[in-house]
Amino acid sequence: MPYTVVTPEDWGRGQRDPPGQWIAEQRRTCTAGTLEAGRVAELEKLGMLWSKQETAWADEVAVAKEYADIHACFLPITFLVAPQWGARPPELA
Template sequence: MRVLNPEKVHWRRGIQAAARYLAEHDDLRVPYACRTPADWSPADFPLGAWIADCRRYYNEGTLAPERIDQLEKLGMLWSSFDASFEQGLAAAAAWAAEHHVGLAAPVDATHGDYLVGKFLSNQRAAARRAQLLAHHQAEGSNPPDSSIAPPSPTSAARHSRTSIPAGARPGPSTGSAYSGVPTTTSRTGAPSPATPTNSSSRAKTSANGPSCRHAPSVD
């Protein structure tokens, strides 16, 4: 008799649910509270928590290389901040392709339900802060606004993208052993296997479970 490995079964269910979500939403920006609908296979799978765990274990360096490869083939972005930026980038490119004015979008411009104008305004403001900081660093002086913090490597890379090709789409990042089973953290700080929780301990849901549609966000 073959003995099933619960951890491997959980991982396969996660990949299956992620592939179905990708087919329906064209990305893996899964809300944390998302559980798969009853007509999916697997049904009632905690996909949002599973995706979050994958990102966490990747950042800790404990996600197995073959599993990283599986997720990256689905277009996984390992940072939720990068995912948000790529979402804005794709929406801005689509808006520019429709309006033929480059990225000169008014602040109230939208693409679908995404706030393209606000996204671009935020990116320009961040770029100005980064340029001001670089100027003062080159002169060896302090910026007039003490609240300006050095840009992170990720934000610096974002600001270097001076143009967005029409039709640009988010792509997988490059990048390590994750058990595939969600864990919790004990009071001592050590990870321990998560125990099933009842519905009252989760986010409030509708009769069909929490929505798996991601809400529009602005980076």
């Protein structure tokens, strides 16, 4: 959930923080080791993603695995697959 997400007015948010900010605070508290274990468990039951970086990593590894399964290796041609990952080799420039 984006940090800046705003819930509809009819949800009766009152004085509470927007959900994105609240989730960010739970992540910070958990990382600091000060979020109670029961709260961690409750959030995990809801499918809490504790680290956006870990989630992104898992997504990218899944793509890499799919590539490796198709091509029998993981040696993508970076200038064709994702130009931002590498420049064209000089011999192809």
